Amino acid sequence: MHIDLSRNSSVKLYLQIAKTLADRIQSGLLPQGTKLPSVRHLSSLLAVSPVTVSKAYAELESIHLVTCTQGKGCYVAEPSVAVQREGAQDLSWQMSLIDYLPRAQLWRNFNHSRQFPYSFHIAAIQPELLPTREIIADTQRLSSGNPDAMAAYGTFEGDLALREVFADHLNERGICTVAEQLLVTSGAQQGIDLVARTFVGSGDVVYMEAPTYTGAIDVFTSRGAKVIMIPMDEQGMRIDILTRLCDTHPPKLIYTIPTFHNPTGVTLTMARRTQLLDLAQSYHCLIVEDDPFSDLYYKTKPPLSIKAHDQSGHVIYIKSFSKTVAPGCRIACVAATGSVMDRLVAAKSTTDLGSPLLTQKALLPFIRNRLDQHLVWLREQMRDRLTVALHTLQRYAPPEVSWYAPEGGLNVWIKLPPNVDIPELERLADREGVSFLPGAVCYAGGMDSNHIRISFSYADKETLKTGLHKLCRLLGELLDHSVIVERKPIL
Secondary structure, eight states, rough: OOOOOOOSSSSSSHHHHHHHHHHHHHHTSTTTOBBBBHHHHHHHHTOHHHHHHHHHHHHHHHHEEEEEEETEEEEEEEOOOHHHHOOOOOGGGGSSSOOOOSSOOOHHHTTTTTTTTTOSSOOOGGGGGHHHEEEEEEEHHHHHHOOOHSSSSSOOTOOHHHHHHHHHHHHTTTTTGGGGGGEEEEEEHHHHHHHHHHHHOOOOOEEEEESSSSSHHHHHHHTOOOEEEEETTTTTTTTTHHHHHHHSOOSSSSEEEOSSSTTEEEEEEHHHHHHHHHHHHHOOOOEEEEETTOOOOOSSOOOSSSSSOSSSSSSEEEEEEEEOOOOOOOEEEOOOOOHHHHHHHHHHHHSSSOOHHHHHHHHHHHHHHHHHHHHHHHHHHHHHHHHHHHHHHHHOOOTTTTOOOSSBSSSSEEEEETTTHHHHHHHHHHHHTTEEEGGGGGGOOOOOOOOOEEEEESSOHHHHHHHHHHHHHHHHHHHSSSSOOOOOOOO
């Protein structure tokens, strides 16, 4: 078990150990019932005193993440039936294998194997609204008439024709680019990972919004980065706080979702986008602009991307096409210039030798000829679902519950009263077939949060209404409301 310890940090060593183990437990990397390394073994492995490890285990026991018994050792709390079952395999030896995964909240909280009648935890679009049949038909025509797509490797950068179409798409949205400045990746998640493995090492400072996309936290944490989270308000990331912190902790990279932010739905103002770019230029650092949602606006178009104003190559722009077209195809593009792009292509080549050519060729006709029309229709569908979600919350949510009404994207960020036990709400909701994303997983270090995120995009309107009504009823029960007062709907 590998744990990065900063011996010059103001945070005591036993708290650093406890935090890393807590991340592993809460994200499922250390399952219930797992026996932790002995105090003697872990102290030897980390070159710390046995007292330090004992204090770390005591800290974890005090927050009910582990149970320790004299003579038997420490175990992740609430052993599962599978671990205790007679005759089960003894896999305890695996704990001696060193890994470098400090956290995996994305894996735990976006588990597709579990099916919920009311799935609000995943920011994905209802499959019936996606052009699946058209893309399958294009794939069949391609595979039968063009066997080279199956028999040949693609280039590391991605299919040239597809990159040219992506370049047209971005140019129409104010980003001046050409195919040679684009890299096709297997989804935006791979784009984030390529940036991290190329430019982020142990101890490098990465700034992110608080809260932010869980998958990005997982990636940068796994690289050993020092992640510093910047609070947000209704105008987006607080650039004034970021500026003050940069004086003490110069950034290597700033990761942001400026447009219809995930999970909050907030959009960074144009003034702050300019300030952020100025800051990156002054510190010679990179901005990673993650843009999964800018095409899903429901009132007016959002501000131009930060990349659209970048004249000196400080912005790496990641645009996902998976969510709006075909999640199973995992297609995104990364826009960058100069040696930054060269290094990203080199990283891509050592990762997978290039994204599958068949997938790229199959998506090309739809993205070239029908994407814009599809997006117009999809915006109407998502706008209707957002309206249903907001009306249902307005009518049935307890008065102490509030939320941010986004103007785009797929999510609503809901603030609960501090006395709501979110793990208990999860357990109750699970029995009702309702899922949501706990806000705590959207913070580095598993910070406590009295927020949850619901995605309104995966269910049809009736299912959405019924599921949110159930969730509001459960909130009322937790808040000791015997009756939920029906509010007047939003006009």
